[in-house]
Amino acid sequence: MNEAPHRNHTPGHDEKAGPSRRTVLWTTGAAGAGLGLGGQLTAGGTVAAAPKTGATGPSAAAAAPEARSRTMIGVPFERRSTVRVGIIGLGNRGGSMIDLFLAVPGVRVVALCDPVKDKVAKAAKKVTDAGRPAPAVYTHGDHDFENLCKRADIDFVYAATPWDRHFEMAKTALLNGKHVGVECPLSLRLEQLWELVDLSERTRRHCMQLENCCYGRNELRVLRMAHAGLFGELLHGAGAYIHDLRGLMFDPAYYEGPWRRLWHTRLRGDLYPNHGFGPVANYMDLNRGDRAVRISSVGTPARGLAAYRKEHLPPNDPSWKESYIESDRTISLVQTSKGRVIRLEHDVSTPHPYSRINSLAGTKGLFEDYPERIYIEPDQSNDAWGDFGQYAEWDHWLWKEHPNPPGDHDGMDYMLVFRLMQCMRLGLVPDFDVYDAATWSAPVPLSDLSIKANGAPQEIPDFTRGLWRKARPGMDSHQPEE
Template identity: 50%
Template sequence: MTSSRERTRPAAGLESMPSGFTRRNLIGGALAGVAIATAASAGPAGALAPMRASGAKSMANVPFEAVDTVKIGLIGLGNRGMGMLGSWVAVPGAEVVAVCDIRADRATRAADRVAAAGKTRPREYGGADTSFQKMLDTEELDLVYIATPWEFHYPQGKAALRAGAHVGVELPIATELDELWDLVDTSEQTRKHLWLMENCSYGRNELAMLKMAHDGVFGDITSGHGGYLHDLRALLFNDGYYTDDWRRIWHTKSVASFYPMHGLAPIAAAMDINRGDRFTTLSATTTAPRGLADYRERFVPRDHRSWKEEYVNGDLVTCMINTAKGRTIRAEHNVSQPRPYSRINTLEGSRGLFEDYAGSDATGARIYVEPLHSGDTWRGASALRTEYDHWLWKDLEGPASGGGHGGMDYVLQWRIVQLMRTGQVPDIDVYDSAAWCAPVPLSVMSIEKNGRPVEVPDFTRGEWKKLRLGLDSVRTTMPAVA
């Protein structure tokens, strides 16, 4: 992974708040923060956005063109792609019309599964590293879903945009700043949306926390803490789980925060990042790389190919992110050491805080807010989660129960199809996706500078100053299937 080139743009003027904005309590008083945001955009970070291509326009607040049936093509049918297939088939108004994998037998198995569910058998593409392009050139697709190894996300995502489809990409959408910018630019030029398939943003606790924050439960939000802490050692050394060892190989390539987005994205949404605030600087630190080598020493036979590898990525990579409104976010990544799973999911403000993965009640979260609570004792978050339960979970709890990751996969997929069928604005856009994935290359840059801060580009080119809805959406229904 290499550091990306610097880019420049002229300073953007202050944007106005859109009419009809009905959020009752914007986090931290977004309107009061406009003066701070204006000053921040005039600093070095404001010089990191390229000029928009001639004729291109922002994709912020641009709705999908409504379609009766969302025709979907899948690229990548390993563990994640195959795991998402069932919900794509189950969502009303979605039709999987094409499936693709470099291994043709996987495409056949996927097509078999669709047919076994009583749906029209999708067309198969596979057997070559160009098969995805053949699918894009042949099919008329409304949505392309990409679940390949990380290094393929950028070229396949760009190709899908250029083929005239909207694109959902598994994490991350790209691993370099130049690639992130190119996806933003290509989306603006093709007038098609590309977004991160950030399922954890649709977690029940995450969405309830978002609604609490936007209703002022925590007062003025000052800080957040999220990340991806998941002991993947057994899977990383499990032959065949990650095809061609792709995910373990990344740990031999670079020192970086590869995958912090699951915890970072919900915190960013609660802070209205790109919707009244934005990331400005990032500094990263890393521990020594000990976990994978230690696991290999104890559990992997000496004749295994992994013994030819040297692991360089630190076990725990921590990113400290500052925002234009003076907030801080700590985003962590650790998949190399023994520990219980956690996305952390902590948000704190002037009147209290929410902490996930720490409580003992049914939601796995704890909370403390004034004036509701007093004394020196944490409270379970169940009652407030019920009060602030997002409409998506109220409506979809039953169908979601069969989806992956506790139902959040189905909620994400259902919502994407619903937005496309009803012609609404996406909850997550290309600018959110680029900002949430930027810590991957930016952490490399900061660590190379011994943890010194690096500027975070303004992928919105000034649009972040506009207050607009995102994941905190208004209830709408799914159209009936003809």
């Protein structure tokens, strides 16, 4: 796997298998710069989805979400001794995450799917090398994942494919009675986010955004400190995905096909908000006593990818046919019902050291990451930052139980897989749910609409339909009895 530097988060579902075998891997559903991704609030507070023809804005009328079923808030998994997993997508992300599923006790990898047979064979060998039964394999085209989802011996489907395939894979898994987790974002269209919320409620199966950054050591420590009141009343926070991906996006040996780069020809907004938004949403208990109500976004001109192409690519490279419109840096302000402010940033097209910003501030002090530093009264004074390492006592129980976890991204990947599989084995409520997944992904289409409307605020749907007002547990869990 082509790993990023220490503490960097490589994109959640990269494809790496040598030269491209297809022009675009699993990314046929949203071609064209005119793709409409938005929706708007109706007078009744529901969300009218933008039509799939490409129209956006106030004149784009469509049906509102269906009448709500029973909520999935607080719904536990069914208890089971072994979690049977099917994996769709075995590129950089899926091909490395399978190692962690195999490392967690009480998990069996039952089936694997990818159109590239070599990837499936490599992943299947990992399963048998671990002393487990050989998994079933699905390699017959872009829709063989449907057959994987139909299997009766799978409890959980994990999808690690290019972005615009997440929706159909999650939908197929839910309709076949499977719990499902996808890499970020959950979907890039508001109406699809609503459809997955409705489907999760109707099928009584969880649909989750597998946001590994929520399980980082720093993120979980700050979460516990915030909930214990060390920062006082929370006022504002920030999160980002700032990662120089120019070389990787033009590298045919890294992404199989130009699927990720092509999104820079289609949208101007924040393409990847989840890594920054998820942790801050947890700090502020969004959907658990507060909620995100609106977003306003601005963006710079698109210059970085074209400049990189001019300097590094030959004149006959196919990328010269592409016109980039995605803002090099997007900055969004999210306001919550309690008046708090969250700043989100996205930049993968200009030179910059990796950063997720990851900051939180309240009436007693603040934390800022990259580099990590803290200032809390009365512990710090004289305008001097304090040592965040002195607060290790606030580490989450997951990090105390697993101080040196295996896997990439400083162990946060393992923590995510371990905790999710633990919840499924013990019949616990998951740490986050479909409402969180939809909320964390909503900035993708809404930031695009806001930038195109000169920063005009866009209402963020209440995917919980009013149930956010009740406080409830989230990531700040208690260690369960095995």
